[in-house]
Amino acid sequence: MLDKEAIAKRIAKEIQNNSYVNLGIGIPTLVANYIPKNIEVCFQSENGLLGMGPFPTESEVDPDLINAGKQTITMMPGAALFDSAMSFGMIHAQKIDLTILGAMEVSENGDIANWKIPGKMVKGMGGAMDLVASAKNIIVAMQHVNKSGESKLLPKCTLPLTGIRCVKKIVTELAVISILPQGGFKLLERAPGVSVDTIKKATLGKLIIDGDIPEMAFD
Amino acid sequence: MINKKFASAEEAIADIQDGDTLLMGGFGLCGIPENCIEALVKKGVKNLTCISNNAGVDNFGIGLMLHQKQVKKMISSYVGENAEFERQLLSGELDVELIPQGTLAFRCMAAGYGMPAIFTPAGIGTEVAFGKEIRNFNGKDYLLEQAFESNFAIVKAWKGDTAGNLIFKATSRNFNTVMAMAGKITIAEVEELVEPGELDPNQIHTPGVYVHRIFQGSHYEKRIEKKTIRE
Numbered sequence: 109m110l111d112k113e114a115i116a117k118r119i120a121k122e123i124q125n126n127s128y129v130n131l132g133i134g135i136p137t138l139v140a141n142y143i144p145k146n147i148e149v150c151f152q153s154e155n156g157l158l159g160m161g162p163f164p165t166e167s168e169v170d171p172d173l174i175n176a177g178k179q180t181i182t183m184m185p186g187a188a189l190f191d192s193a194m195s196f197g198m199i200h201a202q203k204i205d206l207t208i209l210g211a212m213e214v215s216e217n218g219d220i221a222n223w224k225i226p227g228k229m230v231k232g233m234g235g236a237m238d239l240v241a242s243a244k245n246i247i248v249a250m251q252h253v254n255k256s257g258e259s260k261l262l263p264k265c266t267l268p269l270t271g272i273r274c275v276k277k278i279v280t281e282l283a284v285i286s287i288l289p290q291g292g293f294k295l296l297e298r299a300p301g302v303s304v305d306t307i308k309k310a311t312l313g314k315l316i317i318d319g320d321i322p323e324m325a326f327d
Numbered sequence: 328m329i330n331k332k333f334a335s336a337e338e339a340i341a342d343i344q345d346g347d348t349l350l351m352g353g354f355g356l357c358g359i360p361e362n363c364i365e366a367l368v369k370k371g372v373k374n375l376t377c378i379s380n381n382a383g384v385d386n387f388g389i390g391l392m393l394h395q396k397q398v399k400k401m402i403s404s405y406v407g408e409n410a411e412f413e414r415q416l417l418s419g420e421l422d423v424e425l426i427p428q429g430t431l432a433f434r435c436m437a438a439g440y441g442m443p444a445i446f447t448p449a450g451i452g453t454e455v456a457f458g459k460e461i462r463n464f465n466g467k468d469y470l471l472e473q474a475f476e477s478n479f480a481i482v483k484a485w486k487g488d489t490a491g492n493l494i495f496k497a498t499s500r501n502f503n504t505v506m507a508m509a510g511k512i513t514i515a516e517v518e519e520l521v522e523p524g525e526l527d528p529n530q531i532h533t534p535g536v537y538v539h540r541i542f543q544g545s546h547y548e549k550r551i552e553k554k555t556i557r558e
Contacts, residue, residue: 183497
């Protein structure tokens with residue numbers, strides 16, 4: 109089973125050279141720590157920055173420079189600043205190559221629910237509905253099952269949707285799974301030491317197992 | 328050059344009335360119009376509709392106005408860093424409309440460009456789409472979202488001149504530029520107010536035509552919501 113850092117590390121391997129990437133809050137934020145040395149990537153923060161750098165040192169802290177999670181950050185050489193309309197303009201114009209975000213539920217046709225639990229305080233969708241509506245590639249980082257042990261990979265989402273038919277890949281503590289265009293969770297890799305049977309039991313939606321499933325490789 | 332200088336926040340917001348709709352710039356606590364919020368709290372106007380990406384925190388930003396029960400409705404993309412907000416929402420004192428962040432920006436942009444509405448794919452297939460017109464372009468569905476109508480836009484810039492030209496710093500630009508464009512009357516507070524000619528026209532983010540009132544702000548706290556540092 110993978111911990112959060114290992115999930116982030118596995119997702120980092122999905123990032124292509126010379127790509128623009130938007131990272132959501134939580135595990136996706138950790139992905140930035142594991143980008144291979146030979147990969148050039150430019151991180152977008154949807155509050156108006158391309159070329160987001162690491163967190164600042166104490167002396168670099170600038171209250172006017174934050175990320176979409178409201179954390180203080182820095183800019184990389186070659187960074188660019190813009191307003192919120194241009195930021196979502198570049199998202200909807202599909203200039204951002206990859207969006208990595210968390211989810212409460214994903215369905216076997218790629219629907220995602222990650223913003224609202226009926227009966228609980230609703231904080232809002234922020235930029236998530238925009239990102240999932242237009243991203244060329246969406247990878248979800250999440251736990252395979254919820255706190256009550258119920259699968260989060262479902263035939264159909266039960267929670268209010270954030271977007272439809274958009275998720276391409278899911279990385280959990282148990283597996284790497286792609287979502288087929290015709291629907292279905294295709295098992296690609298197992299976490300080290302995790303059996304196909306364990307993944308089957310944790311997946312309520314249609315799981316497609318084709319041949320031998322390799323273990324994830326970490327460098 | 329046309330002079331839009333006001334002496335103070337109190338003077339700039341003097342004609343904001345109970346029941347008005349205000350566009351308020353900022354993302355989290357970054358780039359919020361601190362001086363105008365303080366003046367609105369002092370003035371005590373009520374039943375306001377605030378269109379703002381967030382609703383501040385308990386004792387800062389729009390949270391100060393919520394604490395005085397001045398806000399009847401918030402239109403935002405993400406709220407809830409705020410216990411008083413939650414209390415008023417659950418008790419029914421406060422009405423909240425949550426909309427996608429891009430939609431919030433585009434509805435401001437549309438107003439600023441004189442467009443009645445925009446089409447966006449954000450919210451298709453979700454409850455955000457309920458009751459809205461959907462059009463299909465090139466095989467993809469889009470929602471019709473209308474331009475915001477507001478009485479005032481209140482924004483905060485880094486530098487400005489008395490002609491109303493504005494320059495923003497780093498990510499404090501966020502919603503400020505599009506909201507400035509969208510206000511019937513736009514009020515700008517700035518950290519540094521200068522005379523026309525002192526700002527480089529090449530560097531202007533918001534041309535003065537969009538700004539009706541400008542004043543020199545003071546005592547900026549610039550509170551940081553989540554200070555995060557590396558070792």
